[in-house]
Every structure is written in structure tokens, then in C-alpha cells.
Amino acid sequence: MTTPLLEMRNISKRYPGVTALHDVSFALHPGEVHALVGENGAGKSTLMKILAGAEARDGGEILLEGQPIAVHGPQDAMHLGINIIYQEFNLVPHLSAAENIYLGREPAARIPGFIDFRKLYRDAQAVMDSLGVKLDVRAEVSRLSIAQQQMVEIAKATSRNSKVIAMDEPSATLTDHELHNLFALIRSLRANGVGIIYISHRMEEIFEICDRVTVLRDGELVGTKPVAETSRDEIIRMMVGRTLGESIPKRPTAPGEVLLEVRNLTRRGVFHDISFTLRQGEIVGLGGLVGAGRTEVARAIFGADSLDGGDILVRGRAVRPRTPRDAIGLGIGLVPEDRKTLGLILNMVVRENTTLANLDALSHLGVIHRRREREVAERYVTDLHIRTPGIEQEVRNLSGGNQQKVVLAKWLFTQSSLLIFDEPTRGIDVGSKVEIYELMNDLVARGAAILMISSELPELLGMSDRVLVMHEGRLAGELSREHATQERVMHLATGGE
Ligand SMILES: Nc1ncnc2c1ncn2[C@@H]1O[C@H](COP(=O)(O)OP(=O)(O)OP(=O)(O)O)[C@@H](O)[C@H]1O
Numbered sequence: 001m002t003t004p005l006l007e008m009r010n011i012s013k014r015y016p017g018v019t020a021l022h023d024v025s026f027a028l029h030p031g032e033v034h035a036l037v038g039e040n041g042a043g044k045s046t047l048m049k050i051l052a053g054a055e056a057r058d059g060g061e062i063l064l065e066g067q068p069i070a071v072h073g074p075q076d077a078m079h080l081g082i083n084i085i086y087q088e089f090n091l092v093p094h095l096s097a098a099e100n101i102y103l104g105r106e107p108a109a110r111i112p113g114f115i116d117f118r119k120l121y122r123d124a125q126a127v128m129d130s131l132g133v134k135l136d137v138r139a140e141v142s143r144l145s146i147a148q149q150q151m152v153e154i155a156k157a158t159s160r161n162s163k164v165i166a167m168d169e170p171s172a173t174l175t176d177h178e179l180h181n182l183f184a185l186i187r188s189l190r191a192n193g194v195g196i197i198y199i200s201h202r203m204e205e206i207f208e209i210c211d212r213v214t215v216l217r218d219g220e221l222v223g224t225k226p227v228a229e230t231s232r233d234e235i236i237r238m239m240v241g242r243t244l245g246e247s248i249p250k251r252p253t254a255p256g257e258v259l260l261e262v263r264n265l266t267r268r269g270v271f272h273d274i275s276f277t278l279r280q281g282e283i284v285g286l287g288g289l290v291g292a293g294r295t296e297v298a299r300a301i302f303g304a305d306s307l308d309g310g311d312i313l314v315r316g317r318a319v320r321p322r323t324p325r326d327a328i329g330l331g332i333g334l335v336p337e338d339r340k341t342l343g344l345i346l347n348m349v350v351r352e353n354t355t356l357a358n359l360d361a362l363s364h365l366g367v368i369h370r371r372r373e374r375e376v377a378e379r380y381v382t383d384l385h386i387r388t389p390g391i392e393q394e395v396r397n398l399s400g401g402n403q404q405k406v407v408l409a410k411w412l413f414t415q416s417s418l419l420i421f422d423e424p425t426r427g428i429d430v431g432s433k434v435e436i437y438e439l440m441n442d443l444v445a446r447g448a449a450i451l452m453i454s455s456e457l458p459e460l461l462g463m464s465d466r467v468l469v470m471h472e473g474r475l476a477g478e479l480s481r482e483h484a485t486q487e488r489v490m491h492l493a494t495g496g497e
């Protein structure tokens with residue numbers, strides 16, 4: 001057996017109240033794509049942060065090409081050729097995409113101390129082009145969509161000379177087209193002997209691109225298998241300790257009165273003439289490619305962005321929410337795609353984040369009923385299987401998927417009758433996904449209406465009563481549940497007639 005490219009031996013890591021990793025060993029060969037899977041909070045990101053020197057380990061050792069290495073910080077790891085694409089992006093918001101890609105290694109101009117911006121932009125554009133991404137690399141990162149930021153993060157890591165690249169849920173924000181390009185890139189890196197660690201909650205990706213798979217559960221190693229010698233069911237069993245059905249548990253619904261109607265909604269340069277209705281008891285899917293304007297429509301209905309034209313009617317009454325607070329007052333809730341900036345207050349604890357948007361329900365004469373508040377938070381932690389040492393844990397310390405569940409809890413507790421879910425199961429593990437679908441079923445059965453933006457076609461088709469599809473800022477069509485197929489949705493999403 002040849003020496004592995006990378007070996008992590010007996011790695012352990014404790015946080016107050018949590019054993020994130022216990023005695024985990026992991027090996028990566030040159031030219032191997034190695035999947036790392038496990039439920040939300042299993043320890044995947046922690047293992048990668050230790051590899052990258054972003055977190056200190058409590059025990060264990062790391063060997064690169066057979067030699068023990070000491071990584072005391074991300075710079076050390078980078079110099080050794082270890083690069084990470086972080087689940088929480090690591091970009092500088094007010095710098096351009098190009099500056100982010102080449103941060104710390106900008107091409108020098110002839111005058112010392114100055115950057116050769118022409119070369120910087122040219123090189124960065126070439127990297128983006130090779131990824132097949134249409135993106136102006138001079139644009140400030142804060143102005144890019146989440147998917148575009150993800151591509152910048154990918155470009156940053158893959159444009160370096162790497163021996164090992166770890167990708168922590170790179171696909172969570174990408175649609176098929178970008179994913180396809182990412183896989184092409186992974187294949188070429190693999191052919192050049194780079195070792196790739198690939199974290200994802202999507203089983204089909206593991207079977208498409210990975211050679212071996214390592215499963216973590218509750219911070220412990222369950223096992224490593226060649227992908228060719230295992231199955232989806234086996235991996236899930238290793239992850240969750242039981243078998244799970246493949247199906248999406250959609251329940252039949254009986255749509256009632258129109259809760260929301262939008263007419264000719266327009267935000268110049270972003271979306272145009274968007275009209276649709278949403279009935280009580282209905283789940284309406286909103287499909288389309290990343291950048292088609294779906295999130296922007298949701299934000300405008302929610303009062304987070306202004307409109308240039310059009311009408312919004314809630315239960316037949318014309319309204320114009322100007323802030324999210326207005327929208328919440330009208331019974332509208334938005335579970336945003338970007339939990340980091342829109343959904344949560346990271347330095348507040350789970351309890352506070354859960355009840356924040358609906359403190360009125362817990363207050364009497366301006367005094368918050370603390371015991372009730374704790375009960376509410378405890379209930380959601382149990383119902384949504386939020387993995388945390390307790391409701392008093394700061395949300396920043398939760399794993400990515402568990403943060404997403406807190407965002408959901410927050411909006412469920414507002415008891416809004418009109419819910420907009422923007423990519424509700426992004427980053428959520430397979431077991432918890434089914435629980436979230438069941439929650440959606442419960443919500444509409446109790447009279448709510450859900451508009452669900454989703455880039456995952458099986459979810460979009462599986463959970464929606466009707467599917468609306470957007471293309472370049474316009475509604476390209478509507479498909480009934482019976483008529484909605486992957487082909488038809490993609491046809492509309494890509495501008496087909
Ligand atoms: N800074 C921290 N302080 C306290 N606990 C932490 C910290 N970082 C991570 N944890 C805990 O360690 C455990 C493992 O978290 P990790 O982020 O590695 O999970 P993950 O497998 O990446 O999950 P996900 O699929 O949700 O991203 C979780 O219980 C998490 O709450």
C-alpha cells in the first residue's frame with residue numbers, strides 16, 4: 001500500500017458541552033475524491049477546520065505525504081498545499097471577487113507595493129471562465145448572490161497550488177449547471193493527483209463523483225467504504241443508525257381561499273411582471289436557475305426590498321409591506337436562503353433566536369414570560385432535532401445545518417399563515433429533511449400557505465401542488481403537479497418556449 005497523501009490520526013476535539021470529534025482517523029490518497037458524510041452536527045466541518053489550522057485539536061496527529069505536520073493557522077495549511085472551501089464563506093465583502101480570489105498573493109505591479117490590477121482581473125476572469133461561470137470579477141463580493149459567492153470561494157481554493165482541497169458542502173448553493181462545471185473541475189484536479197475531500201448531504205453526488213466515503217456519527221468514525229461497494233441505503237444506515245425511505249412524504253391538499261395574490265410585481269432590472277396566487281392549504285414551488293430572480297421576488301413580498309410597480313394582496317386586501325416588520329404584521333414569514341445575514345443573530349442563544357420574531361406571543365404587559373419562552377425553544381429543539389448542548393447555546397457554535405433548523409424554528413414560531421421558504425432544506429441532512437417536509441405538510445394542513453423556492457428538483461416536484469418557473473426575472477410558466485417533470489421545469493428555467 002502506498003503512503004496516503006494525507007492522514008488524520010485519532011483526532012479529538014471538545015467544545016464546552018460537546019464532543020465534536022472523538023478519535024477519528026481518516027486517510028486520503030492522491031487523485032482520490034473522498035466523501036465525508038454524516039448528520040448535521042456529526043463533526044464534518046470541525047474535522048476540516050482542524051485540517052486547515054482554523055481550529056486547534058485536542059488530540060491526534062496529521063501527516064502529509066507521510067510526514068507529521070504542524071498547522072497552527074490557515075497560512076500554514078495553505079503553504080503546505082492544503083486549501084479549504086468553507087461552508088461559511090470566508091470572503092471579504094467589500095473587496096472585489098478578483099481581489100478575494102488572489103488575496104495575499106496579488107500580482108505585483110512594476111512599482112513596488114502596488115498591485116497589477118489588469119493582470120489580477122485578467123487572471124481572475126480566466127479562473128471564473130474555466131469554471132464556466134458568468135461573473136464580473138470586478139464586482140464587490142457583497143453585491144454577489146450566494147451562488148456567485150460560492151463560486152468565488154471555489155475559485156479561490158482551486159486556483160492555488162493544492163495537494164489537498166477540502167470542499168465543505170460546495171454544492172449546497174449551486175444549481176445543476178454550476179454543479180456540472182464543479183464536477184468537471186474536480187475530475188481535472190483528480191487527474192492531476194490532487195486529493196479532494198467532498199462534504200455533501202446529497203447522496204447522488206457521492207455516487208457521481210466520489211471514490212470512497214467516510215461516515216461520521218456523533219463525532220465518531222463509523223467507517224470508510226469504496227463507493228462502488230456500498231449503496232445509498234447503507235450509507236444512510238451508517239449515518240443515522242436506521243433505514244430511511246427514499247420518498248418525499250407529500251400529503252394531498254385541498255386548496256382554499258386565496259391568501260396571497262401578486263400582480264405585475266416589478267423591480268427594475270431584477271424582475272418584471274410577476275403575477276401569481278397562493279391559496280390556503282397549498283404548497284407552491286418556485287423553480288428556476290440561480291440568478292433568475294426568485295429570492296428577489298420573495299424579498300420584495302417580504303418588504304426587505306422595494307418595488308417599482310405591481311400590487312400585493314393579502315386575503316384580497318391591497319397591502320404594501322415596506323419593511324419585514326410590516327410583512328410579519330401581515331402574517332408573512334420568510335425563511336431566507338442566507339441564514340448568516342438574514343436569518344439569525346449569531347451571538348444570541350438558540351432560545352432568543354427562536355422567539356425573537358414573535359416575542360409578543362410570550363409577553364404580557366411588556367414582560368416576557370420566561371418559562372413559556374424556554375418551553376417553546378425546548379419544543380423546537382426536540383421537534384426539529386436541533387443538535388445543541390441546550391437552548392442557551394450561542395447560535396454561532398451550532399453546525400451549519402443546525403443553524404438552518406433554528407431559522408426554521410424562528411419562522412414556525414411566528415405562526416405566519418403565509419410562509420415563503422427559500423431553499424428550506426439546504427445543508428440539512430437526509431433524515432432531518434423528511435422531518436422538515438412533514439412540518440410543511442402540517443403547516444398547510446392547518447391552513448397556512450407555502451411558497452417554496454427550491455433548486456432541488458426532486459424536492460420541488462415532490463412537495464409542490466403547483467410549480468412556477470422563473471427565467472431571467474420573468475415568470476416563464478406554471479405547471480400543475482401532474483404535469484411538472486424535471487424536463488419541463490428545466491425547459492422553462494432555461495428559456496425554452
Ligand atoms: N465553536 C464551537 N463551540 C461549541 N460547539 C461547537 C463549535 N463548533 C462546532 N461545535 C459543535 O460541534 C459539533 C460538530 O459540528 P460540525 O460543525 O463539525 O458539524 P457538521 O458535521 O459540519 O454539521 P453540518 O452538516 O450541520 O454542517 C456540533 O455539535 C456543533 O454544535
Ligand SMILES: [Mg+2]
Nearest residue numbers: 045087399400
Ligand atoms: Mg458543517
